[in-house]
Amino acid sequence: MRNVQLIFLVCSLIGTTLSGCNSVTSRQSSEPLVVQDSPDIQSSPNDFYVIPGKKVGMVHKTSSEQALMELLGNENVQADSIYIGEGAYIWGTTLFKGTPNEAHIMWADTLQRATPEWVRLGTVENPEQSEWLLEGDLRLGSTLQEVEKANGKPFVLTGFDWDFGGTVNDWKGGKLSFSTDRRSYLSLIFAYDSEDEKQVQLATSVSGDNLFTSSQPGMYQLNPRVQSMLIRFK
Numbered sequence: 001m002r003n004v005q006l007i008f009l010v011c012s013l014i015g016t017t018l019s020g021c022n023s024v025t026s027r028q029s030s031e032p033l034v035v036q037d038s039p040d041i042q043s044s045p046n047d048f049y050v051i052p053g054k055k056v057g058m059v060h061k062t063s064s065e066q067a068l069m070e071l072l073g074n075e076n077v078q079a080d081s082i083y084i085g086e087g088a089y090i091w092g093t094t095l096f097k098g099t100p101n102e103a104h105i106m107w108a109d110t111l112q113r114a115t116p117e118w119v120r121l122g123t124v125e126n127p128e129q130s131e132w133l134l135e136g137d138l139r140l141g142s143t144l145q146e147v148e149k150a151n152g153k154p155f156v157l158t159g160f161d162w163d164f165g166g167t168v169n170d171w172k173g174g175k176l177s178f179s180t181d182r183r184s185y186l187s188l189i190f191a192y193d194s195e196d197e198k199q200v201q202l203a204t205s206v207s208g209d210n211l212f213t214s215s216q217p218g219m220y221q222l223n224p225r226v227q228s229m230l231i232r233f234k
Contacts, residue, residue, distance in 0.1 A: 076095060
């Protein structure tokens with residue numbers, strides 16, 4: 001299930017929907033988040049700050065695998081075959097492999113491994129230990145209510161317990177669209193604790209192949225957490 005969700009994450013960021021990858025766009029935000037990114041952060045090898053559309057730590061739209069090796073060290077950057085679901089792999093780059101900060105990069109230039117198309121976070125166990133911090137003070141493990149507050153308004157996500165469950169479908173013009181051109185640069189997948197009986201019961205009212213707003217009572221009470229992020233570049 002999660003692997004298919006990853007494919008939908010990619011689709012949603014390049015302007016596609018659940019049915020046949022038709023166009024989906026996020027309305028322009030009237031109050032974009034203010035970027036606070038100091039020169040010290042930009043030049044630090046410990047930079048885990050994320051600004052969708054612009055950067056994921058040391059990864060920028062002009063980055064290459066070789067440049068990242070020089071910045072982060074060869075031990076933290078490696079060419080890798082990245083699984084994206086349903087038996088499909090892409091040749092990309094993995095950062096900080098085997099750690100809570102593991103990240104996967106798909107390149108627009110796949111031969112030179114340059115110009116990132118997207119970066120995916122949250123594919124390892126214990127993502128709550130990750131240092132990645134999203135503009136708006138969000139991180140892997142943030143709750144739906146925290147994300148809604150950062151967005152400045154309710155957003156739309158798919159119901160749970162099916163292939164595309166818990167995936168943000170539309171930021172509804174909120175701050176987390178990070179958009180000035182009607183395209184979103186951030187997609188999230190939410191998940192609830194399937195071993196918690198109370199959460200399982202709450203999830204029944206917001207499950208299935210349907211769209212729900214984050215402010216609906218059932219979704220708000222469930223309050224699932226961010227499981228995965230996919231960030232695209234302008």
